[in-house]
Amino acid sequence: MSGPLAGLVQQGDVTGDVAVECDAVVVGSGAGGATMAAELADAGVDVVMVEEGGYHPTESFTSENLRALRTLYRDGGAGMALGLPPVVFAEGRCVGGSTVVNGGMSWRTPPDVLRRWAADEGVLAVGEADMEAYFATVESRISVRPQDPETVGRDSRLLAAGAEANGWRVVGNLRDQLHCAGTNNCINGCPTGAKRSMLLTHVPRALSRGARLFADCRVERVTRSGGRATGVTGRFVRPGGRSGPRLSVRARVVIAAAGAVQTPLLLLRSGIKSASGQLGRNLALHPNATVIALFDEDVTGWQGVHQAFQVRQFAAEGLLLTAQNMPPPLLAALMPAHGRHLGELMAQYNRVVTAGPLVTDSGEGRIRSRLGQVFYQLTDQAAARVVRGVELTARALFTAGARRVLLPFAGAPEVGSDDELRRVLSRPVPKRVMDLYSVHIMGTARMSEDPRRGVTGSFGAFHGVPGLIVADASLFPGPVGINPMETVIALALRNADHLIEHRAAHGL
Amino acid sequence: MIRFAEIVCPPDGRDRVQDVLAEFELLVGALPAGSRRGLAAAFLALDRGARLYPRSRGRRFSGLGDAAADAYLTALLARPGPAGNAARKLSSLVAMCYYELADVKAELGYRPGPYIAAVARRRLESYGAEIRAGEARVLAPDPPRAAGPGTP
Numbered sequence: 001m002s003g004p005l006a007g008l009v010q011q012g013d014v015t016g017d018v019a020v021e022c023d024a025v026v027v028g029s030g031a032g033g034a035t036m037a038a039e040l041a042d043a044g045v046d047v048v049m050v051e052e053g054g055y056h057p058t059e060s061f062t063s064e065n066l067r068a069l070r071t072l073y074r075d076g077g078a079g080m081a082l083g084l085p086p087v088v089f090a091e092g093r094c095v096g097g098s099t100v101v102n103g104g105m106s107w108r109t110p111p112d113v114l115r116r117w118a119a120d121e122g123v124l125a126v127g128e129a130d131m132e133a134y135f136a137t138v139e140s141r142i143s144v145r146p147q148d149p150e151t152v153g154r155d156s157r158l159l160a161a162g163a164e165a166n167g168w169r170v171v172g173n174l175r176d177q178l179h180c181a182g183t184n185n186c187i188n189g190c191p192t193g194a195k196r197s198m199l200l201t202h203v204p205r206a207l208s209r210g211a212r213l214f215a216d217c218r219v220e221r222v223t224r225s226g227g228r229a230t231g232v233t234g235r236f237v238r239p240g241g242r243s244g245p246r247l248s249v250r251a252r253v254v255i256a257a258a259g260a261v262q263t264p265l266l267l268l269r270s271g272i273k274s275a276s277g278q279l280g281r282n283l284a285l286h287p288n289a290t291v292i293a294l295f296d297e298d299v300t301g302w303q304g305v306h307q308a309f310q311v312r313q314f315a316a317e318g319l320l321l322t323a324q325n326m327p328p329p330l331l332a333a334l335m336p337a338h339g340r341h342l343g344e345l346m347a348q349y350n351r352v353v354t355a356g357p358l359v360t361d362s363g364e365g366r367i368r369s370r371l372g373q374v375f376y377q378l379t380d381q382a383a384a385r386v387v388r389g390v391e392l393t394a395r396a397l398f399t400a401g402a403r404r405v406l407l408p409f410a411g412a413p414e415v416g417s418d419d420e421l422r423r424v425l426s427r428p429v430p431k432r433v434m435d436l437y438s439v440h441i442m443g444t445a446r447m448s449e450d451p452r453r454g455v456t457g458s459f460g461a462f463h464g465v466p467g468l469i470v471a472d473a474s475l476f477p478g479p480v481g482i483n484p485m486e487t488v489i490a491l492a493l494r495n496a497d498h499l500i501e502h503r504a505a506h507g508l
Numbered sequence: 509m510i511r512f513a514e515i516v517c518p519p520d521g522r523d524r525v526q527d528v529l530a531e532f533e534l535l536v537g538a539l540p541a542g543s544r545r546g547l548a549a550a551f552l553a554l555d556r557g558a559r560l561y562p563r564s565r566g567r568r569f570s571g572l573g574d575a576a577a578d579a580y581l582t583a584l585l586a587r588p589g590p591a592g593n594a595a596r597k598l599s600s601l602v603a604m605c606y607y608e609l610a611d612v613k614a615e616l617g618y619r620p621g622p623y624i625a626a627v628a629r630r631r632l633e634s635y636g637a638e639i640r641a642g643e644a645r646v647l648a649p650d651p652p653r654a655a656g657p658g659t660p
Contacts, residue, residue, distance in 0.1 A: 183624045
């Protein structure tokens with residue numbers, strides 16, 4: 001599935017302003033947007049997708065990290081949630097969205113999370129039984145399966161061995177992959193096409209059923225008439241970020257699926273407000289931290305898939321531990337060193353294992369539309385989880401044979417043993433020294449049947465704005481505590497079914 | 509900026525500073541305008557701020573010798589709070605650009621090209637038929653779903 005796709009329009013194809021009409025316009029082509037588009041097109045709905053990023057086929061993906069950051073990510077992958085501490089976050093910006101650059105981990109929403117969403121926000125039809133068919137469809141469409149053993153890297157095996165030697169539960173990661181080759185290039189785009197991102201699945205599925213896709217086009221506003229959403233307007237983006245011709249789309253239904261940062265920003269700058277005041281609030285981001293462990297022998301962690309396993313022993317505490325190999329530029333960025341010391345540390349690149357916790361947090365962040373800025377405050381509880389997760393990760397790595405460990409806390413000394421680790425972490429770790437990042441932003445247009453509490457109803461329809469539907473991780477009433485992609489896709493399938501069942505009410 | 513890159517990069521990287529700066533320009537070009545302005549301001553503050561550092565004897569960072577520049581940057585990077593954070597981010601960006609250079613990666617023993625080619629070939633040889641069947645499923649109709657969502 002490569003080369004220009006039928007129905008795809010890129011900025012280079014456009015010489016003047018474009019105006020189109022359709023039944024449904026979808027903003028974004030990631031996990032939520034591409035899925036909604038494919039389902040609606042399958043039901044005979046005339047669909048237009050609009051994607052700010054470019055179309056980059058599998059053949060274009062290389063191991064050049066900075067090139068990938070420039071071309072496949074928003075803002076060079078350097079989004080920043082301001083707060084104490086600031087948290088760097090990354091969002092995909094390309095056809096296929098973040099699914100093109102994520103690790104491909106695909107897990108069902110934990111049942112207790114679904115129960116909480118139903119209990120706290122009255123979300124309908126979100127029980128395990130309701131979602132079963134959707135999860136099954138996702139897993140079939142994007143080929144969710146365990147990793148073939150020959151592709152597992154030594155770094156993942158070391159973390160798993162260290163965890164298991166401590167008696168901790170370890171599970172093999174499930175991914176959206178058709179016999180992943182283990183290139184360890186997920187974050188730069190899968191160069192073999194094994195990762196079944198939206199670029200290779202729901203985008204072509206939608207296009208094969210008659211949908212149209214405008215890439216390189218930034219949606220500026222959702223248009224409304226009489227309070228009802230009526231379409232979108234935007235501009236094509238020329239090379240270098242220059243502004244190009246206008247795009248106007250008139251539609252009976254507008255589906256906002258630009259991700260949990262861009263969706264609320266788009267709606268807020270369009271003058272759309274939630275009566276609950278919750279649009280842009282409740283942002284959670286699963287903070288991650290990276291422990292760098294140095295071994296005496298070669299690990300060559302870049303040979304083999306990253307995050308082959310998850311340490312699940314501490315899931316009830318809101319912690320998952322994984323090993324994720326960093327290519328040299330990203331590892332160098334994490335090293336607490338410069339000059340000669342940086343060179344000495346990096347010279348041991350092939351003896352390094354990088355691993356860390358993914359922390360379940362609470363929705364304490366928000367997006368301010370005037371500034372276009374994300375603000376996030378790490379709670380004391382989440383900060384304590386970060387420290388605990390770092391300690392557990394380091395302990396597993398020492399058990400596996402690491403000689404030295406560098407902690408993701410500015411000014412922390414290198415530690416050479418588990419005892420030393422305990423001593424260092426027995427002192428309080430201030431939030432301001434924590435080096436955190438995120439790739440899971442959620443919750444900024446949360447579902448709730450109560451319009452006083454939520455932004456959308458149970459099926460993504462925006463409270464008080466007919467014709468407007470949200471279809472991305474913004475919908476989550478809280479963090480899922482696990483990789484969110486499958487939840488986003490399953491909810492999009494479910495919400496598309498609901499929309500199709502009620503299509504007459506939307507004039508579809 | 510040149511002086512900063514010379515101090516951040518390992519000593520044997522000095523003859524690659526122009527390549528680092530070229531990467532840096534490309535990377536910064538992908539950042540939003542506000543971030544670019546912030547970076548420029550941070551560089552300026554780092555350069556001028558050196559005058560307040562005792563060992564600089566009133567000189568800017570760009571005018572410091574190696575030892576004094578290294579000591580100033582070491583002190584700055586160790587500081588908690590916004591100044592230290594900004595210095596760490598700048599240092600990280602430059603280090604990223606240095607370690608993106610192809611010959612630097614190769615010196616570390618990181619040569620993903622041949623590895624990717626080999627495992628991609630192994631994948632097709634081992635699982636070709638299954639892969640083609642899976643790819644065909646993308647466009648195929650679904651079997652009917654067992655159940656739909658409840659209707660409010």
